Amino acid sequence: MTATDRPERRSPHVPATAGRITPIGLLGRRPVAIIERNFLAYRRMWALFLTGFLEPLLYLGSIGVGVGALVGGVQLASGHTVPYEVFVAPGLFAVAAMNGAIMDTTFGFFVKFKYGKTYDAMLSTPLGVADVAIGEVTWAVLRGAVYALAFLVAMVAFGLVESWWAVLALPIAMLIAYAFAGAGLAASTFMRSFVDFDFISLALVPLFLFSATFFPLERYPEWLAAVVRITPLYQGVSLTRAVVLGDLHWGLLAPVTYLVVMGTVGLRIAARRLGTLLQP
Amino acid sequence: MTATRSGVLRVVEREAQIFKSLWRGPVILSFITPVMFLAGMGVGLGGMVDDGTGGSGAGASDLGGLDYLSFVTPGLLVASAMQVAAGESLWPVMAGKKWMRTYHAMVATPLDARHVFGGLIVWSGVRAAMSGAAFLLVAAILGGVPSPWAPLALLASVGCAMAVSSLVATFAVGQESDQSFAVLMRIGIIPLFLFSGTFFPVEQLPDAVEPFAAVSPLWHAAELARGATTGHIEALEVLLHSLALVGFFVVGWWWGTRRFTRELQT
Amino acid sequence: MRPGTPAVASAAVTEPAEPPLIHASSLTKRFDDFTAVDGIDFEVRRGEAFGFLGANGAGKSSTMRMIGCVSERTDGELQVLGLDPRGHGTDIRGRIGVVPQEDNLDTELTVWDNLLIYGRYFDLPRDVIRRRAEELLEFAQLTERKHDRVDPLSGGMKRRLTIARALMNRPELILLDEPTTGLDPQARHLLWERLYQLKREGATLVLTTHYLDEAEQLCDRLVIMDRARIVAAGSPRALIDAHATREVVELRFATSDARDDAALALEQDAAGARVEALAERVLVYTDDTDHTMGRVDALITPPASVLVRRSTLEDVYLMITGRTLDE
Incomplete structure (x- = not known):
């Protein structure tokens, strides 16, 4: 570059994001380095990684099998009746995917962000904020998918899968993970201290309990059912339940769109916020 | 002994002081979470249990004549006490020992390691009593508490919290980082939460597993609490379950005082 | 390339x-x-x-x-x-x-x-x-x-x-x-x-x-x-040459009153190119150390300690900003 093609001077206060933030598109090579970093870190914290999918599996044993014995069967909207554990398993599958995605994009992210200054180090290299956001979300999607796959294997082993369409559950798990990873990362960029994470728990517990996970939507009061229909985990639960029980229809495109939009909006907010916080 | 007791109280006072400035998040969470479980599991899922939907549901006969909400209320009461106690005895212990070194500051005063440990346990009991009382009130309004003896269930709740706290804090103070804490929650606390007669009677567990309920402090506490909220329990059962909780606490105290002293005063 | x-x-x-x-x-x-x-x-x-x-x-x-x-x-x-x-x-x-x-x-x-x-x-x-x-x-x-x-x-x-x-x-x-x-x-x-x-x-x-x-x-x-x-x-040397004197006389006093009196007296006596009274010492910037020392000896309350040293960047900083770096 010579003096003649020096870029024109910008007026102050106009952020030049064009060169700084890579457009969010296909996964480039740079975000992969962040996935490698997380892989290296968990190689020495494998117990932490492996036990992450236990919770939904334990709920399947306790609520699905234990309480299920007291419940008996569940009549579905389609008319046929299935054992309670068959009903509850797809719900917990969606929870497994959500948990896997949430862990590293909320609490795990915040520890690295605030105390480790890990992202400051990353941003002094060619990595940009979009690479960080895409890398962390992709890692979270992979983690969610691994947990969901483990759960799916357990479901097959216990004979809780009724249709071959269940193979579609895995891409659905990735969609769920994408949605929650994006939203989780975006939310975490607004946290001021660990105390604020109680509010994330406060949002996750009702999602876990009231997304038609443990009892069908028909049993909710009318107004609550209407609220549940627009919450994110319900989209994942209803998608999973549809494919596992072999009840496919075009209406399922709505929850798919919902989850894609949620993840993408979250990812964009996260990237923008990271720029504001780390590159003032 | 008097010196020890007042030392413990001073540590409890410090915890309460911190809590006064930070109470919102923890209080909302430790109260709302069990209430949401009560609504979801007790009312929502409970409706399905009580209906015996689909015909094969065994329903009330397996629950000793109780409706599901009444069955699950005492279970959730003590389970949330356990959760609160475990939470208070893990990360705050690491903060005291390592991150902020507040425990080292405490033992540089006339307080010693036993006071630090004892204060922590008593504080866990106080937290359990506070959130437990609020929870019982909500459960009573929802109709999950048939007996007037119910306030006694808080004793079981506090006993459970103190027993769990003594054991968990003993584990925590021996660790060098918090990495194992999430693992302990997942392979220790959550399985206890789900399989200690909280959501379904332990008699339903496979025969080979059922005897293991005896090593769960939560099961003993749940049986005691259920006796209080329903009014149906034998005197001998009260005695045995209470002894079991005291036993857990004694083991935790004996072992924990040694570990706290070794970590903080050598 | x-x-x-x-x-x-x-x-x-x-x-x-x-x-x-x-x-x-x-x-x-x-x-x-x-x-x-x-x-x-x-x-x-x-x-x-x-x-x-x-x-x-x-x-x-x-x-x-x-x-x-x-x-x-x-x-x-x-x-x-x-x-x-x-x-x-x-x-x-x-x-x-x-x-x-x-x-x-x-x-x-x-x-x-x-x-x-x-x-x-x-x-x-x-x-x-x-x-x-x-x-x-x-x-x-x-x-x-x-x-x-x-x-x-x-x-x-x-x-x-x-x-x-x-x-x-x-x-x-x-x-x-x-x-x-x-x-x-x-x-x-x-x-x-x-x-x-x-x-x-x-x-x-x-x-x-x-x-x-x-x-x-x-x-x-x-x-x-x-x-x-x-x-x-x-360069460090050029900055010192341009902004500081060749040497500095550092004086410490037993009391802050003695310090203030001495600073005033040295200033009036033109003991050096510049006199600075800091929290616990007085600095006299000078190109003629003998002259400065003569003035110091004439003080009514003698200093508790005297140190003559070459100028450093710290002095440059003090001369330019009027503050010490650790303030």
């Missing part, structure tokens, strides 16, 4: 001097209503050690962050390695090494993995990364701690690892923000030795510091920053 390096071929005929690695003019950084850097000009040439000296909050770190392309300038011009950080941040960051003020090593990784993954952030091939990481561990004297976690390392070790990490991409320019702050004297000297070594090998260093001895020892040229502006520039 790498792709992306300034194309100087045609200009070189008439202008033999290589273009500067960093060129800044009227460089400004404002945060809402606070101006952190207020229109500064400077140039850094290849192979030199260039320092920003100033108290905390003078604008040094903000300047470093703009050079490191993690903070966008509000106004003015900035070229790093011939490129504008606007639009070329990624390219520039790929060719510089950054040692931040606060250690930000990855505490979830080992010493070795820290170097390894940092190399991956630059998208370097794995065999290159391994070879360089071995060399740099040797350089940082951390080979024995290769498989340890970062947490238990001492402050000096962490700093050396941070520097080793910043060298993974063979940077053309190394930015060091307060490299020895918080280290004990022994660790500081070891670190200085490593930085000399880099300098001997031809590296270009840009560092900030609020230690005068560090600036004097390490920097070929430096600028003094005060309240967001550059107030003086030059």
Whole structure:
């Protein structure tokens, strides 16, 4: 570059994001380095990684099998009746995917962000904020998918899968993970201290309990059912339940769109916020 | 002994002081979470249990004549006490020992390691009593508490919290980082939460597993609490379950005082 | 020459001097209503050690962050390695090494993995990364701690690892923000030795510091920053010659009243070129030490101690800003 093609001077206060933030598109090579970093870190914290999918599996044993014995069967909207554990398993599958995605994009992210200054180090290299956001979300999607796959294997082993369409559950798990990873990362960029994470728990517990996970939507009061229909985990639960029980229809495109939009909006907010916080 | 007791109280006072400035998040969470479980599991899922939907549901006969909400209320009461106690005895212990070194500051005063440990346990009991009382009130309004003896269930709740706290804090103070804490929650606390007669009677567990309920402090506490909220329990059962909780606490105290002293005063 | 390096071929005929690695003019950084850097000009040439000296909050770190392309300038011009950080941040960051003020090593990784993954952030091939990481561990004297976690390392070790990490991409320019702050004297000297070594090998260093001895020892040229502006520039020797006297007489007194009386008397007596009364001592700047000492002997209350020394950068800083660096 010579003096003649020096870029024109910008007026102050106009952020030049064009060169700084890579457009969010296909996964480039740079975000992969962040996935490698997380892989290296968990190689020495494998117990932490492996036990992450236990919770939904334990709920399947306790609520699905234990309480299920007291419940008996569940009549579905389609008319046929299935054992309670068959009903509850797809719900917990969606929870497994959500948990896997949430862990590293909320609490795990915040520890690295605030105390480790890990992202400051990353941003002094060619990595940009979009690479960080895409890398962390992709890692979270992979983690969610691994947990969901483990759960799916357990479901097959216990004979809780009724249709071959269940193979579609895995891409659905990735969609769920994408949605929650994006939203989780975006939310975490607004946290001021660990105390604020109680509010994330406060949002996750009702999602876990009231997304038609443990009892069908028909049993909710009318107004609550209407609220549940627009919450994110319900989209994942209803998608999973549809494919596992072999009840496919075009209406399922709505929850798919919902989850894609949620993840993408979250990812964009996260990237923008990271720029504001780390590159003032 | 008097010196020890007042030392413990001073540590409890410090915890309460911190809590006064930070109470919102923890209080909302430790109260709302069990209430949401009560609504979801007790009312929502409970409706399905009580209906015996689909015909094969065994329903009330397996629950000793109780409706599901009444069955699950005492279970959730003590389970949330356990959760609160475990939470208070893990990360705050690491903060005291390592991150902020507040425990080292405490033992540089006339307080010693036993006071630090004892204060922590008593504080866990106080937290359990506070959130437990609020929870019982909500459960009573929802109709999950048939007996007037119910306030006694808080004793079981506090006993459970103190027993769990003594054991968990003993584990925590021996660790060098918090990495194992999430693992302990997942392979220790959550399985206890789900399989200690909280959501379904332990008699339903496979025969080979059922005897293991005896090593769960939560099961003993749940049986005691259920006796209080329903009014149906034998005197001998009260005695045995209470002894079991005291036993857990004694083991935790004996072992924990040694570990706290070794970590903080050598 | 790498792709992306300034194309100087045609200009070189008439202008033999290589273009500067960093060129800044009227460089400004404002945060809402606070101006952190207020229109500064400077140039850094290849192979030199260039320092920003100033108290905390003078604008040094903000300047470093703009050079490191993690903070966008509000106004003015900035070229790093011939490129504008606007639009070329990624390219520039790929060719510089950054040692931040606060250690930000990855505490979830080992010493070795820290170097390894940092190399991956630059998208370097794995065999290159391994070879360089071995060399740099040797350089940082951390080979024995290769498989340890970062947490238990001492402050000096962490700093050396941070520097080793910043060298993974063979940077053309190394930015060091307060490299020895918080280290004990022994660790500081070891670190200085490593930085000399880099300098001997031809590296270009840009560092900030609020230690005068560090600036004097390490920097070929430096600028003094005060309240967001550059107030003086030059080599340490030139700055001392231009802004301070040859020698300084330092006097300590038993009481603060005695100190104030003495400062006043010396001022009236024209004991030196300038008299400064600090918190616990009086400084007399002078080019004629005998004359000054004569005035000191004539004081009604004699000082508790007297020290005659050569002027340092600290005196330059005091002369220009009217404050000591640790204020």
